Amino acid sequence: MSGAAPALSVRRLRKAFGAVVAVDDVSLDAAPGEFLSLLGPSGCGKSTLLRMVAGLVEPDGGQVVLAGEDITRVAVHRRNLGLVFQSYALFPHMTVQENVAFGLRRRGVGEPELRPRVERMLDLVRLGPLGARYPRELSGGQQQRVALARALVTEPRVLLLDEPLSNLDALLRDEMRVELKRLQERLGTTMIFVTHDQAEALILSDRVVVMEHGRVEQIGRPEEVYRRPATAFVARFLGRANFLTGTVAESEAGRTVVALEGGGLSVVAGPRSGLVAGQPVHAVVRQESIRLEPAGDGAGPGAAGTNRFAATIVFHAFAGQAHHYVVQLGNGRELEVTAPGASLPLARGARALVAWRPEDVTLLAGGPGPGGPR
Amino acid sequence: MRHRSGWWLLAPGLLLLLVAFVAPVAMMVPMSFRPYVPLVGITDGFTAGYYTKLLTDSYYLEIIGRTLALGFTVTLSTLVIGYPVAFFLARTPSRWRSWLTILVVFPLMLNLVVRTFGWIALLAQNGLVNQALRSLGVVGSPVKLLFNFAGLLIAMTHIFLPFMVLVLIGAIQNIPRDVEDAARVLGASWASTFCRVTLPLSAPGILSGSILVFVLTISALVTPRLLGGPTYQVMATLIYDEFLQRLNWPAGSAQALLLTLMVLALVYLSGRLARRTGARA
Numbered sequence: 181m182s183g184a185a186p187a188l189s190v191r192r193l194r195k196a197f198g199a200v201v202a203v204d205d206v207s208l209d210a211a212p213g214e215f216l217s218l219l220g221p222s223g224c225g226k227s228t229l230l231r232m233v234a235g236l237v238e239p240d241g242g243q244v245v246l247a248g249e250d251i252t253r254v255a256v257h258r259r260n261l262g263l264v265f266q267s268y269a270l271f272p273h274m275t276v277q278e279n280v281a282f283g284l285r286r287r288g289v290g291e292p293e294l295r296p297r298v299e300r301m302l303d304l305v306r307l308g309p310l311g312a313r314y315p316r317e318l319s320g321g322q323q324q325r326v327a328l329a330r331a332l333v334t335e336p337r338v339l340l341l342d343e344p345l346s347n348l349d350a351l352l353r354d355e356m357r358v359e360l361k362r363l364q365e366r367l368g369t370t371m372i373f374v375t376h377d378q379a380e381a382l383i384l385s386d387r388v389v390v391m392e393h394g395r396v397e398q399i400g401r402p403e404e405v406y407r408r409p410a411t412a413f414v415a416r417f418l419g420r421a422n423f424l425t426g427t428v429a430e431s432e433a434g435r436t437v438v439a440l441e442g443g444g445l446s447v448v449a450g451p452r453s454g455l456v457a458g459q460p461v462h463a464v465v466r467q468e469s470i471r472l473e474p475a476g477d478g479a480g481p482g483a484a485g486t487n488r489f490a491a492t493i494v495f496h497a498f499a500g501q502a503h504h505y506v507v508q509l510g511n512g513r514e515l516e517v518t519a520p521g522a523s524l525p526l527a528r529g530a531r532a533l534v535a536w537r538p539e540d541v542t543l544l545a546g547g548p549g550p551g552g553p554r
Numbered sequence: 555m556r557h558r559s560g561w562w563l564l565a566p567g568l569l570l571l572l573v574a575f576v577a578p579v580a581m582m583v584p585m586s587f588r589p590y591v592p593l594v595g596i597t598d599g600f601t602a603g604y605y606t607k608l609l610t611d612s613y614y615l616e617i618i619g620r621t622l623a624l625g626f627t628v629t630l631s632t633l634v635i636g637y638p639v640a641f642f643l644a645r646t647p648s649r650w651r652s653w654l655t656i657l658v659v660f661p662l663m664l665n666l667v668v669r670t671f672g673w674i675a676l677l678a679q680n681g682l683v684n685q686a687l688r689s690l691g692v693v694g695s696p697v698k699l700l701f702n703f704a705g706l707l708i709a710m711t712h713i714f715l716p717f718m719v720l721v722l723i724g725a726i727q728n729i730p731r732d733v734e735d736a737a738r739v740l741g742a743s744w745a746s747t748f749c750r751v752t753l754p755l756s757a758p759g760i761l762s763g764s765i766l767v768f769v770l771t772i773s774a775l776v777t778p779r780l781l782g783g784p785t786y787q788v789m790a791t792l793i794y795d796e797f798l799q800r801l802n803w804p805a806g807s808a809q810a811l812l813l814t815l816m817v818l819a820l821v822y823l824s825g826r827l828a829r830r831t832g833a834r835a
Contacts, residue, residue, distance in 0.1 A: 236735050256738040257746075263739040269732035273754045282750075286741035327736075334740065 185248055187212040187370040188233065188338045193242035195228055202228040204394035205242075210338065213368045215361070217381035220391035221417070226374045229391075230340050233372065234263050246337055257286070262331030262369075266343040268323045270315040276302070276326050277311040283334040301333040304363070321352045328360070332367065341373045345380065357383055378418045382406060390414045412544050415464045422470075422515045424463040425546060428455050436543060438463050442511040448487055449541035462546040467518040469540035472505060475531035488535040491515070493526050507534055579814060586807035596803055604808035614792075618812075621789040624706055625772040629764045631711045632718040636763070637756075640722030658719050666713070670780045673709040674700065677781075701783040709781050714770050718763045725759020726752075758828060765824050769817050789813050 186209035195203040203225040210216045218226040231237040233244050235256035243252045251259055271279050280298045289297070302308050305325040315323055324344060331339055344360075345353045361384055364371050375381050381388045382402040390397045390405055390413070398410040409415035412423070424447060426440040436449045438461055447463045455461065475490065494514065495506035503525055505517040515534065526532055589601045608614045643655055661669060676682050677699035684696040699705045729752060737747040775790040782791065789809060796806030 234735075234739055236739070255743075256735075257741045257743050259739070260741070261739060263736065265732045265736060267730065267732045269730065269736040271733060271737070271751060282737065282742070283740035286746065330736075330740070 185212075186210055186245075187214070187247055188372065189243075189245040190229070190233065191243040191245065193229065193232055193244065194240045195225075195232060195237060196240055201394050203232065203239075206391075206394070206396055207242075208389055208396065208399060210370055210372060211386075212370055215364055215371045215373065215384055215386045217373045217375060217385040217388045218391055219375055219378060219381040219388050219417070220397075222376055224391045225394035226376075226391050227342055228394075230263075230342050230372060230374050233338075234261055234340055235259050236263075260334070260337055262334065262336035262339040264324075264327045264331050264339070264341045264344045266346050268315070268320075268327045268347075270323055270326055270330070272315055274314075275311065276307060276313050276315070276318070279315065279326055280311075280330045280333050283330065287334065297333060301329045304332075304366075305329045305359075320348050321356060324348065324356060325359075328363070332363070332369065336369070338370045338372060341371060343374055343376070346375070346377070353380075360384065382418070390417060392417075407542075409464065409542055409544070412462060412464075412546070415542065415544065420467045420516060420518070422465045422467065424465065424513065426461060426463060428457050428459045428461055431455050431457060435538060438543065440511065440513065442513065444511050445489065445509065445513075447541060448538045449543050450539045452543045455543065455545065460546045462544045464542040464544060465515075465536055465540060467504075467516050468502075469536050470515065470517045471535045472507070472517050472519050472526065473533045473535070474526060475533055486535075487538060487541075488533060491532050491534045493528050493530045493532055496525060496528055498525065507532060509534075579811070582807040582811055586804055586811055588804045590802045590804045595801075601804075604805045605812075607805075608808060608812055614809075617787050617789060617792055620703070620787075621772050621813075622816075624703070624710070624778075624788060625768045627707055628710045628714060628771040629768045631707065632715045632767050633760065633764060635711065636715055636718035636722055637760075640719045641726055643719070644723045644726035655723070658716050661713070662716050666776050667780070669713060670709060670777045673705070673712070673781060677705050677708065700781060701786045705781045706778055706786075706788075709777055710771055710774060713774075713777060714767045717766050717770065721763035721766060722756065722759045725756045725763075728759075729755045761824055761828050765821060768820065773813065773817070 188210040190206060190208050193203055193206045194201075206225075206229055208216075218229060220226050228237055232239045235251070235254065239252065243250055245251070246259070246261075271282065274282070277298055280301055281294055284294050284297060299308070299311070302311055305328055307322060307325055307329065310318065310322065315326065318326065324347075327344070341360075345356050348356060357380060373381070373384060385402055387399060387401055388405050389399045392413050398405050398414045400408070400410075405414055406418050409418065409421075415421045415423070424438070424440055426438040426447065429437045429439040429446060431437075431452070434451055436452050436455060438447045438449065440446060440463075447465075449463060472491075489509050491507040491509050493505055494508050495504075497504045498521070501521045503519045503521060503523065505519065505526070506514055507517055508514050517534065585596075586604060587600050587602060589597050589599045589603075591597050608618070639658065643651060643658070646654075648654075674681075678684070679696045679698075679700075681699070683699060684693075687693045687697065688695075697704075699708065733755070734747055734751055737751045738744070742750060772788075773790055774788075775794055778786075778788045779791050779794070782788065787795075790813070793806050793809045793813065796802050796809060
C-alpha cells in the first residue's frame with residue numbers, strides 16, 4: 181500500500197510453540213481504514229499472529245508497528261487496540277452497558293461523557309433497549325454485537341477480530357457480515373479479521389492475506405487472490421479449481437500453450453513470464469470458468485489452441501444456486517464444472533462440450549509427478 | 555413423566571440422609587426438652603431450661619462466640635492462603651501441576667490425630683516454633699500457642715486448607731481465559747483485571763469453599779480437643795463432654811441442635827447469596 185503510512189505493520193514476526201513454528205517470518209501492512217483478512221485453515225498461525233498484534237502472545241522475533249510506533253514490547257492494556265473473540269468473551273457478571281463501558285472506565289472517561297458514548301454505540305449495533313440485560317440473556321448474535329460495541333466504543337486504532345462469526349449459525353452469519361462491513365465503512369476503523377471461511381474473507385475484505393503453515397502464501401485484493409492465485413495452496417483453498425498437469429509446449433508473447441499429461445490435449449493460457457518450454461506446470465481452471473454446452477449444436481470441438489474439448493457427463497448434482505458436474509475429457513481426465521442453477525441440466529452420460537477462455541487459466545510452476553501437489 | 559422419573563436417582567442418597575441424619579436429629583428434639591437430674595438421670599417432664607441457659611449464660615455464650623469466631627477466622631485464613639495456591643495450580647502450564655495438586659491433598663491422607671499431634675510438637679512451649687522464634691530473637695519468652703485461640707487457628711487452617719484449595723482450583727479453572735484477555739485488551743492492567751474480572755468470577759468457588767471450611771471448623775472435635783485441652787472448649791467438645799462425660803443427654807441435645815441450626819442457617823443464607831450473585835455471574 182503506497183501513500184498513507186500503514187495503520188499497522190507487522191515486520192518479520194515469528195513465534196514457535198516448542199518445535200512447532202506457528203508464525204514464520206510474517207510481514208504485512210494494513211492501510212488506515214482498510215479491512216484486511218487473515219485467511220487460512222485452522223493451525224495456519226493466523227490467530228497466533230493476531231494475538232501477537234494484540235500483545236497476548238509474545239513474539240520470538242520481529243516487530244509490531246502501530247501507526248509508526250513500535251509496540252512490540254508495549255503491555256497489552258496500553259496498546260489501545262480492540263479485540264473481538266470467537267467466544268465473544270463478554271463479562272458474564274456485568275450488564276451489557278457495563279460491558280461496553282468497561283474500556284472507557286479503564287481510560288478514565290468520566291460518567292457524564294461515558295453514558296452517551298455507551299448509548300450511542302449500543303444504538304449503532306442495534307442493541308439500544310437491551311443495555312440492562314446480562315450477556316446470558318442474549319442470543320449469540322446479540323452477544324457478538326455487544327462484543328463489537330465493547331471493542332469499538334474505545335475508538336481503537338485497529339480492531340482485531342478473531343473468527344468473530346464462526347459461532348453463529350449460517351443465516352445469522354450472513355446478516356452479521358453485512359452489518360460488520362457497514363459498521364466498518366461507517367466508522368472507518370482499520371480492521372484485521374481472522375477467518376478460515378474463504379467466502380467471508382472475499383466478501384468482507386479490501387485485501388486478503390492467505391496463510392498456510394505460519395507463512396504468507398499471497399496478499400492481494402479478493403479478485404486477485406481468487407482469479408490469480410500465486411500458489412497451488414491458494415488456488416485450492418479459495419473456491420474450487422481443476423488442476424491440469426502438463427508441460428509448457430510453447431511460451432510466446434501473448435500466450436502460453438501447455439501440453440497436458442497423457443497426450444493429445446493442450447490448453448492455452450494467457451501470457452505468463454518466467455516459464456520455459458518443457459517446464460512442468462499446473463493449469464488451474466476454476467469450476468465456474470468452464471462453460472458447458474450440449475454437444476451437437478453445430479460447433480464441434482475446436483482445433484488445438486481453442487480450449488474447447490469434447491466431454492462426457494459422469495456426475496450431476498443440483499445445489500440450488502448451481503449445478504455441479506463432473507465431466508470426463510477424451511484423455512480420461514475428469515473436470516469439475518459448476519453451471520448456473522438456472523441453466524438446463526445435462527443428464528449423466530450425455531455428450532457435451534467444455535470450453536474456457538485463455539485468461540481464465542492460471543499457470544503455476546509445478547513439480548514433476550502425476551496429480552500435482554494434491 | 556420424564557421429569558419425575560429422574561428423582562429416583564436421589565432415592566439411595568435421600569434414604570441414607572433420612573436414616574443417618576434426619577431421624578437422629580428428630581429424636582434429639584424431644585430429648586432436649588427433658589429434665590436431667592444429677593445422680594438420677596433423664597426424667598419425665600418438660601423444660602426449656604437448656605435452651606435459655608445456652609442463650610443467656612455467659613459461659614455458653616462465650617463458647618458459642620468462640621466457635622463462630624474460629625469458624626470465620628479459619629475460613630478467612632484458608633481463603634487468603636489458599637487462593638494464590640489455587641490460582642497458581644489452576645493456571646500453571648507446568649507439567650508438575652498434577653503432582654503439585656496431589657501435594658495439596660497429601661495431608662488429607664495422614665490421620666487427623668497424627669497431624670494434630672504434629673502441631674502439638676510444633677506449637678508447645680518448647681516446640682519447634684517457639685525455639686525458632688527465640689533463637690531468631692523475635693521473642694524473649696515462649697509465646698503461648700497451645701490451649702488457646704491462636705493454636706486452634708493455626709492448626710485448623712492447615713488442616714482445612716486442602717478443601718479450600720481444591721474447591722477454588724475448580725472455580726478458577728472454569729473462568730474462560732478469553733474473558734480475562736478481553737479485559738486486558740480493553741485497557742485493564744493485570745491487577746485491575748484480577749479485581750474486576752477474575753475475582754468476581756471465582757465468587758461461586760469462594761462461597762462454596764468458605765461454607766465447606768466454616769462448617770468443618772465449627773463442627774470439628776478432634777483438633778480442638780487435643781489442641782485446646784479440657785478447658786478451652788468449643789461447641790463440639792462441649793457437646794461431646796455433655797453426652798459422654800456428664801451423661802447429660804438433654805443438655806447435649808440442646809447444644810447439638812443449636813449447632814445444627816447454626817449450620818443450616820449459614821447454608822441457607824449463603825445459598826441465597828449465591829443465587830443473588832449467581833443471577834449476575
